[in-house]
Amino acid sequence: TMAFLFYADGGGPSGGAADGAPGRAERRAGGRPGAAGPPEPLVPFKDEETTSKRSPNKRMEEFGGVLVPPDNVAGEMGKPVVLPANLSADIKKLVDQGWMNNAFNQYASDLMSVHRSLPDPRDEWCKEEGRFLDAEQLPPTSVIICFHNEAWSVLLRTVHSVLDRSPKRLIQEVILVDDYSDMPHTKQQLEDYWKDQPKVKIVRAPQREGLIRARLLGAAHATAPVLTYLDSHCECAAGWLEPLLDRIARNSTTVVCPVIDVIDDTTMEFHYHDSTGVNVGGFDWNLQFNWHAVPEHEKKRHKNTAEPVWSPTMAGGLFSIDKAFFERLGTYDDGFDIWGGENLELSFKTWMCGGTLEIIPCSHVGHIFRKRSPYKWRTGVNVLRRNSVRLAEVWLDEYAKYYYQRIGNDKDNYGDVSRRKELRRNLGCKSFKWYLDNVYPELFIPGEAVASGEVRNLGYGGKTCLDSPARRSDLHKPVGLYPCHKQGGNQFWLFSKVGEIRRDESCLDYSGQDVILYPCHGSKGNQYWKYEEDTKLLRHGSSEKCLAINEAKNKLIMEKCNPDIQRLLWSLENYDK
Ligand code: LR7
Ligand code: MN
Numbered sequence: 001t002m003a004f005l006f007y008a009d010g011g012g013p014s015g016g017a018a019d020g021a022p023g024r025a026e027r028r029a030g031g032r033p034g035a036a037g038p039p040e041p042l043v044p045f046k047d048e049e050t051t052s053k054r055s056p057n058k059r060m061e062e063f064g065g066v067l068v069p070p071d072n073v074a075g076e077m078g079k080p081v082v083l084p085a086n087l088s089a090d091i092k093k094l095v096d097q098g099w100m101n102n103a104f105n106q107y108a109s110d111l112m113s114v115h116r117s118l119p120d121p122r123d124e125w126c127k128e129e130g131r132f133l134d135a136e137q138l139p140p141t142s143v144i145i146c147f148h149n150e151a152w153s154v155l156l157r158t159v160h161s162v163l164d165r166s167p168k169r170l171i172q173e174v175i176l177v178d179d180y181s182d183m184p185h186t187k188q189q190l191e192d193y194w195k196d197q198p199k200v201k202i203v204r205a206p207q208r209e210g211l212i213r214a215r216l217l218g219a220a221h222a223t224a225p226v227l228t229y230l231d232s233h234c235e236c237a238a239g240w241l242e243p244l245l246d247r248i249a250r251n252s253t254t255v256v257c258p259v260i261d262v263i264d265d266t267t268m269e270f271h272y273h274d275s276t277g278v279n280v281g282g283f284d285w286n287l288q289f290n291w292h293a294v295p296e297h298e299k300k301r302h303k304n305t306a307e308p309v310w311s312p313t314m315a316g317g318l319f320s321i322d323k324a325f326f327e328r329l330g331t332y333d334d335g336f337d338i339w340g341g342e343n344l345e346l347s348f349k350t351w352m353c354g355g356t357l358e359i360i361p362c363s364h365v366g367h368i369f370r371k372r373s374p375y376k377w378r379t380g381v382n383v384l385r386r387n388s389v390r391l392a393e394v395w396l397d398e399y400a401k402y403y404y405q406r407i408g409n410d411k412d413n414y415g416d417v418s419r420r421k422e423l424r425r426n427l428g429c430k431s432f433k434w435y436l437d438n439v440y441p442e443l444f445i446p447g448e449a450v451a452s453g454e455v456r457n458l459g460y461g462g463k464t465c466l467d468s469p470a471r472r473s474d475l476h477k478p479v480g481l482y483p484c485h486k487q488g489g490n491q492f493w494l495f496s497k498v499g500e501i502r503r504d505e506s507c508l509d510y511s512g513q514d515v516i517l518y519p520c521h522g523s524k525g526n527q528y529w530k531y532e533e534d535t536k537l538l539r540h541g542s543s544e545k546c547l548a549i550n551e552a553k554n555k556l557i558m559e560k561c562n563p564d565i566q567r568l569l570w571s572l573e574n575y576d577k
Contacts, residue, residue: 075112078119078270078366083108098151101183103374104233104265106151112268114156115164118366120238121261121272123306126362127239132246139249140172141241141320142222146214147232148179148375149186154233154368156193159200161236170241172224174200177217180208210338210383216331219323227326231317233368235263235270243362244320247308252322253355255346257314258363265370275306275361281313283344284504285402285446287388289313295442308358312351312440316343318365329353330423333390335415338378341387348395351439353429382412389414394421397432402446405453408487444496444504444520451495451531453573456484457549458536459566464553465491470506470517478514479556481549495572499528499541510540515547515556531572535563538570 074081087095091107098106125131132138143162147155159174178186194200203221205214219227226248228241240258247254261272273279279291280298294309302309329349332342350357377383389411392400404411436443446452455466467482467490468474485491494502501508502520507527509518521527528541538547539561546561548568562568 080267080269081108125306138245141226142224144218150232179214235366237364261366280311313347340384449494451572451575458569536569
């Protein structure tokens with residue numbers, strides 16, 4: 001579910017499909033701004049644990065089993081680690097290395113305890129007596145954490161947060177799946193660290209499998225009736241597990257995700273979403289995952305904002321699922337390589353094949369959101385596109401074409417999906433139309449558009465197209481221009497029945513300044529465009545001016561309408577009034 005991976009082969013500012021994706025930072029939906037106030041002087045946690053073979057529970061014992069060390073110890077209570085501005089050259093070098101290797105501030109993490117305390121993010125509703133089944137009635141789970149070259153302190157903190165904040169009985173085991181890491185600390189040092197903790201098992205992939213097959217390898221070793229997946233840079237908050245297992249105990253076809261809180265990549269500050277800030281998962285026709293506010297029809301089902309929320313999709317990394325149900329659904333498509341797409345596959349088939357997907361506001365797990373991927377990827381193959389085409393072929397029915405439009409109808413080689421189609425048939429799953437109508441009615445369906453594809457200017461030989469990745473970060477910014485490339489992606493636009501020029505939820509909008517992208521509001525005005533088929537002018541609703549490009553061909557402008565000037569004329573692909 002990520003954008004930046006493919007710039008290398010997707011090509012520059014206007015490249016292929018993956019470019020339309022929201023950036024990683026944008027996934028911190030609703031993340032709160034950092035806490036204000038002067039930082040206290042910090043004492044680094046003298047943590048032999050991050051470097052030695054100490055018993056993992058030693059630290060707990062030192063605090064009498066209570067995870068509340070002195071307030072000014074780095075990062076405690078989820079507070080930010082703020083490094084002083086005047087670092088020595090040596091330290092600065094370490095900080096830079098940490099960023100380079102991990103794409104987050106490893107140095108800051110290394111200053112914190114691997115058992116650091118967190119604020120309790122739960123709503124009072126969650127703590128009411130009898131809210132969840134008692135631990136004795138809940139099924140135990142195997143927690144599966146896949147990693148490729150995860151930072152030492154971050155990986156340990158992930159595991160400790162599971163062990164420290166879960167009822168013992170409910171953790172059957174923690175399975176660390178090493179996806180062929182080469183950092184030295186992932187070798188013998190990791191085995192030594194956990195040698196007195198029988199619940200932690202280490203499974204090694206014999207070659208780089210990628211996240212998806214690594215998860216399947218973990219599942220193959222799991223012995224509990226419920227699987228819980230986490231990324232390798234998480235921190236589970238108080239009471240995170242019981243509300244998840246509670247839902248599965250009541251109905252084994254319910255797949256559940258915690259609220260994913262934000263651990264800041266720079267300061268390691270833990271920001272939590274309270275239950276009024278919960279988001280649900282969606283996707284766009286680029287098959288990119290995105291977050292949305294809880295829709296009205298869903299809000300109506302609830303008395304309290306902390307109740308489980310139905311979600312059309314999951315982010316992918318953090319969830320619990322009944323093992324038998326996961327197997328019945330055919331786990332993941334093992335033809336998916338490395339990373340991406342698997343979250344939508346599991347989401348679609350959960351809903352379409354008889355299950356329910358929920359976000360559980362009482363369950364909180366923090367995740368370090370990064371702005372780039374630190375890992376090495378296969379070169380020459382667009383992994384994410386291949387995975388997404390497999391997904392579309394098997395699950396999207398007649399809607400697959402909307403994804404293919406977005407990738408310039410270039411499916412490339414996606415391998416054999418006949419077994420996955422057979423799986424769907426055997427399970428007797430519902431149609432994708434059923435899913436859209438019933439589970440994700442808010443999604444804009446491109447079929448209702450009057451034109452789809454490039455928007456080409458006819459001036460200067462007609463080689464210039466509207467071009468924007470239309471990420472959330474592009475909202476409010478001027479829409480770009482780029483030589484037409486016929487590959488869809490950033491040049492794919494829809495001209496909707498109501499006169500919008502849009503991609504997914506972003507609309508071309510003019511209010512007197514630049515022509516920008518703005519969230520579609522559906523009430524015409526500044527987002528209303530009229531295409532005059534005979535003159536080829538694109539006339540703007542509220543201003544009565546026309547869309548044009550400037551003489552340098554690098555900027556969209558609005559001008560007095562005049563069909564004799566080529567710069568003001570446009571062709572819309574697949575125009576069909
Ligand atoms: O080759 C690899 N092998 C691995 O084992 C590449 C990655 N990994 C591991 C890695 O160490 C990490 O634990 O896989 C996990 C996910 O990789 P990240 O953390 O680099 O990516 P991400 O956080 O952007 O991943 C999100 O999307 C992925 C692919 O679709 C997976 O579904 C991740 O689990 C998912 N993460 C989340 O859902 C957490 C919240 C982010 C959001 C939204
Ligand atoms: Mn992650």
